[in-house]
Amino acid sequence: MAGNTSTPGSTVLSRGLALLFAFDDTHRRLTLSELARRAGLPLPTAHRLVGELVAGGALVRRPGGQYVIARRLWQVGLLAPAETGLRELAAPFMNDLHAATRATVHLAVREQSHVLYLERLSGRASVPVASAVGARLPLHATGVGKVLLAHAPDDVVTDTLGRLSRATAHTVTQPARIREQLERVRRDGYATTVEEMTLGACSVAVPITTGGRVVAALGMVVPSLERDRTRLVVALQVAAQGVRRSLDGLGPGP
Structure with a gap:
């Protein structure tokens, strides 16, 4: 359940x-009953509020009766400072990487x-991936995720290792092995995965660092x-260093 506000x-x-x-990355389309249950609301209350959200342009009702996030709400989300600033600064470097490798960036x-995921560049020749802009x-189980986890606070690492899930037969789900991988990421400066997602x-x-701290990850x-x-x-x-120089040029971050 997403939360209980009843x-x-x-x-x-x-x-x-x-x-x-x-709504989340595994619940992109929800019926009214599912929305009420995940939000912890009585069905009549959910019905009334969902109707207002549809009228206000935050949700869209599909012909089959399921609801999805409206494009207008997605556009508002992209205005968040972290998303907007990083995406704009990283865009030219990501374009260069994609042009040189034709890989998904x-x-x-x-x-x-x-x-x-703040941004994804891919083409027809790219490998199929599970990611999408805005997905969590x-x-x-991901290369960018291992980088970010390697530099996350201890409580985040402990919480993550306490509920490891398996996406494929190759996903590493042993806490000790994950800790070894995170140590290598900090030592070598990069992370890899092989069919884990x-x-x-x-x-x-x-x-990607700025001010001596890791603020994002860049991957292919x-x-x-x-x-x-x-x-x-x-x-x-090289691309990450370019983004870092752009970020450093902005002065202190949020």
Whole structure:
């Protein structure tokens, strides 16, 4: 359940937010009953509020009766400072990476215990991936996620290792092995995965820093890392350094 706001004293706003927060990367289409259950609201209350959210342009009702987040709300979300600033600064470097490699290129940040994808560049020749702009995926099963987890606070690491899930047969779910991987990420400056999130897809990622702290991760997804690992790591590190210089030029961050 996404949250329970049916307790006495909860406001209309909090109930409306609970309905919006009922959506996530694994619940992109929800029926009215599912929305009510995940938001912890009585069905009549959910019906009334969902109708207002549809009328206000925050939700869209599909012909089959399911509800999805409206484009207008998605556009508002992209105005958040972290998303807007990083995406704009990283765009030219991501374009260069994609043009040189034709690989899927990711820009991501950590949102609590998940990876939040701010940008993705891909083409027809790219490897199929599970990510999408705005999607949230597990930290432990993705290249950008391993980078961000390696530099996350101890409580985030502990929480993540306490509920490891398996996306494919190759996903690493042993806490001790994950800790070893995170140590290598901090030592070597990059992370890799082999079919941990999607079969047939390998990833490599590096941190983006500013002011001495890791604020994002830049990664690529390719069919194999056997021959091009070093070349891809170097290309990513050069791009990440370019983004860092752009961020440093802005002065103190939020």
